[in-house]
Amino acid sequence: xxxxxxxxxxxxxxxxxxxxxxxxxxxxxxxxxxxxxxxxxxxxxxxxxxxxxxxxxxxxxxxxxxxxxxxxxxxxxxxxxxxxxxxxxxxxxxxxxxxxxxxxxxxxxxxxxxxxxxxxxxxxxxxxxxxxxxxxxxxxxxxxxxxxxxxxxxxxxxxxxxxxxxxxxxxxxxxxxxxxx
Numbered sequence: 001x002x003x004x005x006x007x008x009x010x011x012x013x014x015x016x017x018x019x020x021x022x023x024x025x026x027x028x029x030x031x032x033x034x035x036x037x038x039x040x041x042x043x044x045x046x047x048x049x050x051x052x053x054x055x056x057x058x059x060x061x062x063x064x065x066x067x068x069x070x071x072x073x074x075x076x077x078x079x080x081x082x083x084x085x086x087x088x089x090x091x092x093x094x095x096x097x098x099x100x101x102x103x104x105x106x107x108x109x110x111x112x113x114x115x116x117x118x119x120x121x122x123x124x125x126x127x128x129x130x131x132x133x134x135x136x137x138x139x140x141x142x143x144x145x146x147x148x149x150x151x152x153x154x155x156x157x158x159x160x161x162x163x164x165x166x167x168x169x170x171x172x173x174x175x176x177x178x179x180x181x
């Protein structure tokens with residue numbers, strides 16, 4: 001009698017747990033692929049670029065074109081090197097808006113982190129990591145619009161060029177470079 005009772009319970013339980021159709025996970029696409037993902041941005045940036053134009057802005061918003069040549073190189077591991085070689089006229093143009101460059105060659109180099117949603121590139125490392133608060137030394141370094149401590153903002157243009165710019169702490173453009181492969 002107990003065996004029949006147990007068999008009836010198992011039969012009732014198995015009917016209540018009838019198999020459903022197989023459910024498959026919904027595909028959301030490949031992680032890290034497609035436009036505006038970190039992998040996509042790295043791939044777009046990777047390689048050697050040449051400077052097409054360089055424009056600088058004073059703290060007051062005054063705009064001047066800078067006569068300069070330049071190179072930008074990025075690698076698959078987050079390395080970023082930017083170099084500007086300014087002519088005498090280019091240095092004078094910078095001085096006319098209050099930016100002093102002690103030498104005609106300005107180089108920024110190091111590991112960079114990319115934030116695709118904000119379209120930002122930030123140098124990272126012990127010597128130039130982002131610091132919060134009112135750090136007087138950091139503020140002095142950021143007074144130079146070419147400084148490692150400045151965030152770079154990027155735009156991939158429809159013509160295949162890259163615009164890379166820095167901004168002053170007030171949000172206004174500081175230096176705008178246009179690059180081509």
